[in-house]
Amino acid sequence: LLSLPATTTIASCRTAMELAAAEPNTAPGEPPRGTAAPSFKVLGVCGGIGSGKSTACKLLVSSCGCLAHIDADKVAHSVYAPGSRAVEDVAARFGEGVLKNGGKGDVCEPREIDRKQLGAIVFADRSAMADLEKIVWPHVGAAIGDTIGKLREEWERSGGTADEPGGRLPVVVLEAAVLLDAGWEDLADGVWAVTVPREDALRRLIESRGLSEAEAAKRIDAQASCRGIGNVPEEVAAGAVTGVVANDGSLSDLERVLRESLEDPSFWKPAKEPC
Numbered sequence: 022l023l024s025l026p027a028t029t030t031i032a033s034c035r036t037a038m039e040l041a042a043a044e045p046n047t048a049p050g051e052p053p054r055g056t057a058a059p060s061f062k063v064l065g066v067c068g069g070i071g072s073g074k075s076t077a078c079k080l081l082v083s084s085c086g087c088l089a090h091i092d093a094d095k096v097a098h099s100v101y102a103p104g105s106r107a108v109e110d111v112a113a114r115f116g117e118g119v120l121k122n123g124g125k126g127d128v129c130e131p132r133e134i135d136r137k138q139l140g141a142i143v144f145a146d147r148s149a150m151a152d153l154e155k156i157v158w159p160h161v162g163a164a165i166g167d168t169i170g171k172l173r174e175e176w177e178r179s180g181g182t183a184d185e186p187g188g189r190l191p192v193v194v195l196e197a198a199v200l201l202d203a204g205w206e207d208l209a210d211g212v213w214a215v216t217v218p219r220e221d222a223l224r225r226l227i228e229s230r231g232l233s234e235a236e237a238a239k240r241i242d243a244q245a246s247c248r249g250i251g252n253v254p255e256e257v258a259a260g261a262v263t264g265v266v267a268n269d270g271s272l273s274d275l276e277r278v279l280r281e282s283l284e285d286p287s288f289w290k291p292a293k294e295p296c
């Protein structure tokens with residue numbers, strides 16, 4: 022049986038077959054014409070806070086038939102498993118104050134990170150965040166690689182086709198704001214940046230997260246120096262970002278753009294020549 026971490030979502034809404042049947046020019050049982058299918062692919066999705074990355078990734082699975090969604094934020098949280106090596110490395114760098122109960126709990130209890138305390142330090146100090154990233158990213162990258170490997174194995178074991186009932190497009194969606202800075206684009210066959218006008222991101226963060234305008238602005242600005250967030254045109258020109266998804270309309274506009282993008286070969290890295 023496939024055992025995947027709780028950080029992976031495999032949904033079962035519309036199947037690739039249903040999608041294919043809904044496509045006017047596609048024979049039932051075939052993936053929609055021109056999509057990245059049939060070969061197994063990883064789609065990296067980056068973008069700033071409030072741009073709509075999570076919303077887009079959920080739609081890619083629930084409405085567009087992609088296989089699974091890996092959320093790097095959740096993977097990072099799982100790296101701080103109580104008592105893990107990462108917990109001790111973080112405590113050694115940032116002090117016992119970033120541990121629950123200041124690290125002074127029952128000696129038999131595994132030591133746990135207090136993410137709120139840690140966040141208060143690193144979101145206010147870019148060089149502290151860089152130190153944290155150095156500790157955490159290698160664990161996150163390895164866990165993501167393992168999960169992709171398991172999904173690929175499972176896909177291949179199932180016959181590697183999208184044309185069975187319940188079959189889905191063999192596309193694993195990897196959501197990570199820091200995808201490019203962390204160097205995880207090598208895991209992906211395409212990298213999309215979700216973009217939104219600043220005033221829309223502000224409004225969405227104020228409405229959906231209850232942040233004040235000043236807090237929302239601070240969080241948006243804190244990510245402005247991240248690759249694939251503050252410099253999307255440059256990353257497109259360099260070929261690191263293969264597609265831009267403008268999330269400046271309604272949710273149904275977003276869904277339509279995602280479907281079109283999945284089918285557009287120019288939104289993917291060029292296929293590698295066989296050796």
Ligand SMILES: CC(C)(COP(=O)(O)OP(=O)(O)OC[C@H]1O[C@@H](n2cnc3c(N)ncnc32)[C@H](O)[C@@H]1O)[C@@H](O)C(=O)NCCC(=O)NCCS
Pocket residue numbers: 070093094097136137139140143144150153154157158161197198199244247
């Ligand atoms: C600082 C931590 C403990 C705060 O945890 P908390 O649960 O309070 O916040 P959460 O993880 O949900 O992050 C809040 C927002 O900040 C963004 N964010 C988190 N880390 C980073 C980072 N290094 N650079 C830019 N944005 C980041 C997230 O994408 C999210 O939009 C946590 O974010 C963390 O460990 N960050 C470092 C690891 C990392 O880079 N994670 C991001 C993807 S792997």
Ligand SMILES: Nc1ncnc2c1ncn2[C@@H]1O[C@H](COP(=O)(O)OP(=O)(O)OP(=O)(O)O)[C@@H](O)[C@H]1O
Pocket residue numbers: 068069070071072073074075076077198225226229268269270271272275
């Ligand atoms: N096209 C849209 N129309 C209306 N609301 C939207 C749209 N896209 C996203 N939203 C809403 O905006 C809010 C932020 O979206 P979402 O959580 O997907 O952003 P995010 O980029 O994943 O943020 P974070 O980096 O914090 O995870 C959510 O409440 C979401 O429902």
